[in-house]
Amino acid sequence: MxxxxxxxxxxxxxxxxxxxxxxxxxxxxxxxxxxxxxxxxxxxxxxxxxxxxxxxxxxxxxxxxxxxxxxxxxxxxxxxxxxxxxxxxxxxxxxxxxxxxxxxxxxxxxxxxxxxxxxxxxxxxxxxxxxxxxxxxxxxxxxxxxxxxxxxxxxxxxxxxxxxxxxxxxxxxxxxxxxxxxxxxxxxxxxxxxxxxxxxxxxxxxxxxxxxxxxxxxxxxxxxxxxxxxxxxxxxxxxxxxxxxxxxxxxxxxxxxxxxxxxxxxxxxxxxxxxxxxxxxxxxxxxxxxxxxxxxxxxxxxxxxxxxxxxxxxxxxxxxxxxxxxxxxxxxxxRPPAPTGPAEPGLGYRAARRAVRVEGDPTGPARPLVVQVYAAATVAEGRVPWGLGPHLADVEQLRVVATEVDPATVRRLAGDRPVVLVGRHLHRLAGGPALVEALAATHQVTVVEMGWPGRWRPAGARAFVTTYGASHANGRAAAEVLGLTG
Structure with a gap:
């Protein structure tokens, strides 16, 4: 029935x-x-x-x-x-x-x-x-x-x-x-x-x-x-x-x-x-x-x-x-009779730029090595691209897993260059704080935190940049602040 x-x-x-x-x-x-x-x-x-x-x-x-x-x-x-x-x-x-x-x-x-x-x-x-x-x-x-x-x-x-x-x-x-x-x-x-x-x-x-x-x-x-x-x-x-x-x-x-x-x-x-x-x-x-x-x-x-x-x-x-x-x-x-989408192109990018907060001095004498630290996405977020990569001009980027990379390898690849380390929720990422502080002991390190920043600040880092998010707009804003977009 x-x-x-x-x-x-x-x-x-x-x-x-x-x-x-x-x-x-x-x-x-x-x-x-x-x-x-x-x-x-x-x-x-x-x-x-x-x-x-x-x-x-x-x-x-x-x-x-x-x-x-x-x-x-x-x-x-x-x-x-x-x-x-x-x-x-x-x-x-x-x-x-x-x-x-x-x-x-x-x-x-x-x-x-x-x-x-x-x-x-x-x-x-x-x-x-x-x-x-x-x-x-x-x-x-x-x-x-x-x-x-x-x-x-x-x-x-x-x-x-x-x-x-x-x-x-x-x-x-x-x-x-x-x-x-x-x-x-x-x-x-x-x-x-x-x-x-x-x-x-x-x-x-x-x-x-x-x-x-x-x-x-x-x-x-x-x-x-x-x-x-x-x-x-x-x-x-x-x-x-x-x-x-x-x-x-x-x-x-x-x-x-x-x-x-x-x-x-x-x-x-x-x-x-x-x-x-x-x-x-x-x-x-x-x-x-x-x-x-x-x-x-x-x-x-x-x-x-x-x-x-x-x-x-x-x-x-x-x-x-x-x-x-x-x-x-x-x-x-x-429902509007004829929706046309946003009236102001670029609104989101300008908004993201206003949100960036910089502690310390992120400038350096040479183009840095950008190191992006892997972070798993939540179910709500899904697998969406993030980071500075799409916005970099003539800058080398390395992707690593914090618990698997040897800091000596990163130091060797960086040579005399400063390091920009990009992550999400680094304060609670396994191996994240230790990696940052190991690199900061020998190199000028700028941390770009694209997740919730928390209260943690790494010992020895030259600068700490907070974007309050990892969207495409946030990534561009951080790259612009660091002078890496060309």
């Missing part, structure tokens, strides 16, 4: 699926026609603007109000520019500049590019307050570590995106910035009471709500004071009592990807996770990146089954589907 068609369409109306490749497969388009809320796009779906616009047009042909979402944060998390790196700095750089008008302008430019290719929801900005230097998943995605500054830039980013008709989605509620674990791989814990959360983590979300943000994304984090042993995504106290009751949010609550271990393991699979999130007050369920038709049908069956066995209330599910539909209606009504 099959699933009731009416209940199936109701369940589909709360799901954000995904598909592989640069052309939506038939099943992905068919599900949209049958009521699927929409799809989230990832780097593998993107080749160029023309191709992406054709893909989103195919989805809209199946149903005009389909939601097309993407993680386009600028900086280190980019899907549009995953092959080259983003032409915009990310939040940490914008927070370092601390010009809210610039933040609004950058986000409006990003939104213009998204609107031009048919994307309707940007799963951004990240509004977590990054208070843990060791945070492995937020870092440069945050506007900073000060709640007031993060709140001000949150409001500017939301206003910028939504000014061009792209719905913003503030994430990750109630705040992922104090974690030292990645919820893609495990369930992180934030050991804070409600008073600390209100003072430290929640002000940016309040600012987003005040700015009219259309969506808020949940965090797969455990906050024992609020959520008990489970993640916030499954907590009615967080999603209803706090977000809606206390902060007055009326838009769509979107889950982070339910395939992430912070949710799926806690619930026993993506389907049960979908049911628990809906019961807690979520409205739009992101399934993740690895989705096929069979997974969508399993989740639909789980939701319909939960309606039958009492785990889900019909009114709650209809409410969720209604909020997902309202988000789609907003994107349709707000």
């Amino acid at each position: 099959g699933v009731d068609p009416g209940l199936r369409r109701l369940a589909l109306g709360m799901l954000l699926a995904a598909y592989p490749g640069q052309v939506p497969p038939d099943w992905a388009v068919a599900l949209v026609a049958e009521g699927l809320a929409g799809h989230t796009l990832f780097g593998g779906n993107v080749h160029d603007p023309g191709q992406l616009a054709a893909s989103t047009a195919a989805l809209r042909a199946a149903r005009p109000d389909v939601l097309v979402a993407i993680d386009e944060e600028g900086g280190d998390v980019t899907r549009l520019a995953h092959a080259t790196g983003s032409p915009y700095p990310g939040n940490a750089a914008l927070g370092a500049v601390d010009d809210t008008a610039l933040t609004r302008e950058v986000y409006a430019a990003i939104g213009g590019e998204l609107a031009a290719v048919g994307v309707t929801v940007d799963l951004a900005p990240t509004v977590d307050v990054n208070t843990a230097d060791e945070n492995p998943v937020i870092g440069t995605r945050a506007f900073g570590a000060d709640p007031g500054r993060v709140a001000a830039h949150t409001a500017a980013a939301v206003a910028g995106l939504q000014s061009v008709g792209v719905a913003a989605c503030a994430k990750h509620f109630p705040g992922h910035g104090a974690t030292v674990a990645d919820s893609h791989h495990e369930l992180p814990t934030v050991d804070a009471d409600a008073a600390l959360l209100r003072a430290r983590d929640l002000p940016p979300f309040a600012a987003a709500v005040d700015a009219g943000v259309q969506a808020v994304m949940t965090a797969h984090i455990r906050v024992p004071a609020l959520t008990g042993d489970g993640p916030a995504t499954f907590s009615r106290a967080v999603l209803v009592d706090l977000l809606r009751g206390e902060y007055g949010f009326t838009g769509a609550v979107v889950t982070d990807a339910l395939e992430m271990k912070g949710a799926a393991v806690a619930a026993g699979g993506v389907g049960p996770a979908a049911v628990r999130a809906l019961a807690a007050g979520a409205d739009l369920l992101c399934l993740g990146a690895k989705v096929d038709a069979a997974l969508v049908e399993r989740v639909v069956a789980e939701i319909v089954g939960a309606l039958g066995d009492g785990r889900l209330d019909r009114a709650r599910v209809e409410q969720a589907a209604g909020r997902a539909a309202a988000l789609a209606a907003w994107t349709g009504a707000a």
